[in-house]
Amino acid sequence: MLIGLLIFSSCDKSDPYNGACPDGTIRLNNFSIDPYTVYIDGSYMGVMQAQTTTDYTVRRGGHTVTVVQLTGFNGTPNEYEATAIIEGCDVDVFTFP
Numbered sequence: 001m002l003i004g005l006l007i008f009s010s011c012d013k014s015d016p017y018n019g020a021c022p023d024g025t026i027r028l029n030n031f032s033i034d035p036y037t038v039y040i041d042g043s044y045m046g047v048m049q050a051q052t053t054t055d056y057t058v059r060r061g062g063h064t065v066t067v068v069q070l071t072g073f074n075g076t077p078n079e080y081e082a083t084a085i086i087e088g089c090d091v092d093v094f095t096f097p
Contacts, residue, residue, distance in 0.1 A: 027053060031096065059086070
């Protein structure tokens with residue numbers, strides 16, 4: 001599920017973001033009983049423990065989110081990938097598995 005929030009404000013010529021936040025949030029919900037390794041734009045962000053929610057602050061723009069199952073699999077770990085488009089103070093939410 002992808003949820004976005006965009007806040008509009010008045011234009012200010014000295015503000016390149018026109019009053020909107022330069023950062024947004026990627027919120028990950030791990031509903032699995034297993035931990036997952038998190039990558040944003042190919043960079044290792046850490047391990048998300050089972051059945052937790054974690055927020056990551058990112059700059060405006062497009063971001064690729066990849067999560068890879070760390071334990072509890074037979075053979076190949078589950079891997080999920082999604083794209084977040086952050087504009088202003090967005091909070092994009094991704095739930096897996």
